[in-house]
Amino acid sequence: MYQFTKPSDAVQLVRWNKELPSASAADPLGLNLRVSARLANELLHCITSITPRARYYSFFPWAFEDYRDNEHGASKDRGRISGVLARERAMVLGAVLHHNGKPCEGGALGGSDPASTLAKSKKKSYDLLAWRHLKAAEGQFGAAYKGSLINLGVFKTESDEVEDEAAADTDELDESVQAIEVSELSSLGKRLAQAFAQSVRRTKYVSESWSQRKFVDADVLTQFGSRAGLCEISTKSASDRGVLRSMFFARDGFRSTGSHGRRRMSLLLVLECIGQAQRLGVSFDNSVFSDICYFGELVVGEDEPTPKAIRLPKSLSDIAERWRAYHSHNYLAVALQSFLVTLARILRDRPGGIVRSDLFSHVSSPAITVRFKELFECDLPGEFFELTPRDLLTLSGVTLASPTDSSSDKVQLPIASPFSERSLENLLIDGEANEVAGIAIAAMLFYQTLLRYPAAVAAPFHNWYERHVKDPYADIALPGVLDMLNGEFGSAWIDRSNREILDRVIWRFVVRQHQTMSYERGFGGNAPLFHVDSVTVIGTNTDYTDPRALNVRLRSALQILTDLGLIYWNDDDGYSRTEDGDVWLAAELRNEQSPS
Known part of the structure; x- marks a missing residue:
C-alpha cells in the first residue's frame, strides 16, 4: 500500500507561493472543446452540457x-x-x-x-x-x-x-x-x-x-x-415519459441511425455500468465509467483496494471501445494540461518571461526526486531530466523488448498499480500538478497513455477516433502526438532524454497550442496565460491550476436517466438502477441480440 503524503519541508522550500487569479477560460489547449467535444457529440448526441433535463x-x-x-x-x-x-x-x-x-x-x-x-x-x-x-x-x-x-x-x-x-x-x-x-x-x-x-x-x-x-x-x-x-x-x-424514453433510446420511429444509435448504445452502456458498480458497492461517477471502459476493471474497497474485472454484454463491446478511445484522449488531456500548470507556475514573478532553453532550469530536479520518493516509496534512478521515457516506464513495471514493442500486456499496467494512468491522473488532479513533481508525474502519464493506446484501441476504433481530427495542427489527438514523436526522434524516441522529449512536447503541444487557441477564439474574451516572443514565453499574471479533463455530457445523461425513472441517486450509495431501469435495460439488450 502506497501512502501519499504532504510535501516535505525540502520540497516546500521550492514551491511557488504567490496567489494569482485563475484562468477563467476552461480549455486553454482546446483539448475539451475540439476532438473531445466531437467524440462526445457522437457518443451522446443531442445530450449536451446545457440540456440536462429530459422534460x-x-x-x-x-x-x-x-x-x-x-x-x-x-x-x-x-x-x-x-x-x-x-x-x-x-x-x-x-x-x-x-x-x-x-x-x-x-x-x-x-x-x-x-x-x-x-x-x-x-x-x-x-x-x-x-x-x-x-x-x-x-x-x-x-x-x-x-x-x-x-x-x-x-x-x-x-x-x-x-x-x-x-x-x-x-x-x-x-x-x-x-x-x-x-x-x-x-x-x-x-x-x-x-x-x-x-x-x-x-x-x-x-x-x-x-x-x-x-x-x-x-x-x-x-x-x-x-x-x-x-x-x-x-x-x-x-x-410524456414513455415517449421521451423512446426518443433518447432511438426506438419506436425516432431517429436511430448514425449518432442517434451511438447515443442509444451509450445510454445502455451507462445503465449497465451503474448496475455493475452497484453490485460491487462502488458509487458510479465519471471516474468509475472511465475505469470500466479503459481498464475493464473496477477498484473495490477503501482499506484494501482490490481490482475486479468487469465483463460487459457482447452487444455493448463496440460502444465501450469507442468510450475507451474517448478516455484515452482524456488521459492525454490531463497530462498536457498538467504540463501547462507547471509552465504557468514557472512564469510567476518573472515579468520578463523565460527563454525556451532555460525552462527546465526553473524546476528543481533534487526536489522532484524528494517528492517522488515521498509519493511512491522508491527512488528515481537518476536526475529526472536526464532519464529516458524507458527508464520511467521500467520503474513503473513496463518492459519493452524494442522501442516499438507496444503489442502486449507489458505496456498495460493494472488499474491498481500506483503508476497506472488512473493513479497518476488522480494524483495530478488532487493537487500534485501544482507541486514540483507535477511535471514528472505528468510525463509518466503521458508516456503510459501513448504506449497503451496502440495496443488497447483496435484499428477500427483508432480510425473512428482519427476521423474526428479536422485540423491536424490545432486538433491535438494521440495519433498526431505519436506521429510527431516518431517524426522528430524516430521509433526510438523512448530512449531519448526527458529533457529532449519534454522540450519538444511542451513547446509544440502546450506553448504553441495555447497560442493557437488564443488567436483562434480570443480565449473567450480573456487574456491568454502567456504570450510568445520568438523563443521567449512571457506570462500575463494569470494562473492555471486545474488540469482535469471534463465529461460534461455524461453528467447531463445521468440526470436525464434519472428524469426517465431508470436510475436514482442517494447520498449513501450514489447512483443505482431502479427496478424499472433493470427491466428496461434487460429488454433493450435482448432487442440488441435479436436479429433485425
Whole structure:
C-alpha cells in the first residue's frame, strides 16, 4: 500500500507561493472543446452540457404546438416567440410556486432564481410578458435546447445537424444557432407535443385557455407547475415519459441511425455500468465509467483496494471501445494540461518571461526526486531530466523488448498499480500538478497513455477516433502526438532524454497550442496565460491550476436517466438502477441480440 503524503519541508522550500487569479477560460489547449467535444457529440448526441433535463425535450414541442393551435392568427396573437416564452415562464414560475419558492429537484430549471424572487411577492396574478426570466431572446429554448431539438428532427428545418453544445466559455448556444428560425413541428415533434399535452390537459392553464392571457393567477400557475415541472415527469400523470424514453433510446420511429444509435448504445452502456458498480458497492461517477471502459476493471474497497474485472454484454463491446478511445484522449488531456500548470507556475514573478532553453532550469530536479520518493516509496534512478521515457516506464513495471514493442500486456499496467494512468491522473488532479513533481508525474502519464493506446484501441476504433481530427495542427489527438514523436526522434524516441522529449512536447503541444487557441477564439474574451516572443514565453499574471479533463455530457445523461425513472441517486450509495431501469435495460439488450 502506497501512502501519499504532504510535501516535505525540502520540497516546500521550492514551491511557488504567490496567489494569482485563475484562468477563467476552461480549455486553454482546446483539448475539451475540439476532438473531445466531437467524440462526445457522437457518443451522446443531442445530450449536451446545457440540456440536462429530459422534460424540456417534450415541453418545448408542446409550447410550440399549443401556440400554433390556440393563438397563432388570433386577434390577440402575441407572435410565436412571445407566445412560446409566455408558456415557458408559466412552467418555470408555476414549478417554483408549486415547490414553495424553490426550483425543481435536480436543478437546471432555466430562470428559477428570478422565479424564486418573484414568488416571494406572493401576488394573486403575474404578468408573464412583463417578467423576464432569462436574458436570451427565446428563453431556455434558444439558449440551450434549440440545437438538440433540431438535431433530433423535432422541427421541419432545412438543416438537421447544427451545433448543439454551448459556445466556448459560455453556457449558451452560439448566436448563429440561436438565430435559426423554427416554427413548425415535424411528425416526431408532434408526438412529443401530444404526449406532454396529455400530462397537462386537465390543468386550468390549458383547459381554460390561460396560456393566451397576459396575467395568470397564482393558483393556476401553481397547478400547472405541479403537472408541467421538470421533476413532475416522475409522477403517474406524466404521459410524456414513455415517449421521451423512446426518443433518447432511438426506438419506436425516432431517429436511430448514425449518432442517434451511438447515443442509444451509450445510454445502455451507462445503465449497465451503474448496475455493475452497484453490485460491487462502488458509487458510479465519471471516474468509475472511465475505469470500466479503459481498464475493464473496477477498484473495490477503501482499506484494501482490490481490482475486479468487469465483463460487459457482447452487444455493448463496440460502444465501450469507442468510450475507451474517448478516455484515452482524456488521459492525454490531463497530462498536457498538467504540463501547462507547471509552465504557468514557472512564469510567476518573472515579468520578463523565460527563454525556451532555460525552462527546465526553473524546476528543481533534487526536489522532484524528494517528492517522488515521498509519493511512491522508491527512488528515481537518476536526475529526472536526464532519464529516458524507458527508464520511467521500467520503474513503473513496463518492459519493452524494442522501442516499438507496444503489442502486449507489458505496456498495460493494472488499474491498481500506483503508476497506472488512473493513479497518476488522480494524483495530478488532487493537487500534485501544482507541486514540483507535477511535471514528472505528468510525463509518466503521458508516456503510459501513448504506449497503451496502440495496443488497447483496435484499428477500427483508432480510425473512428482519427476521423474526428479536422485540423491536424490545432486538433491535438494521440495519433498526431505519436506521429510527431516518431517524426522528430524516430521509433526510438523512448530512449531519448526527458529533457529532449519534454522540450519538444511542451513547446509544440502546450506553448504553441495555447497560442493557437488564443488567436483562434480570443480565449473567450480573456487574456491568454502567456504570450510568445520568438523563443521567449512571457506570462500575463494569470494562473492555471486545474488540469482535469471534463465529461460534461455524461453528467447531463445521468440526470436525464434519472428524469426517465431508470436510475436514482442517494447520498449513501450514489447512483443505482431502479427496478424499472433493470427491466428496461434487460429488454433493450435482448432487442440488441435479436436479429433485425
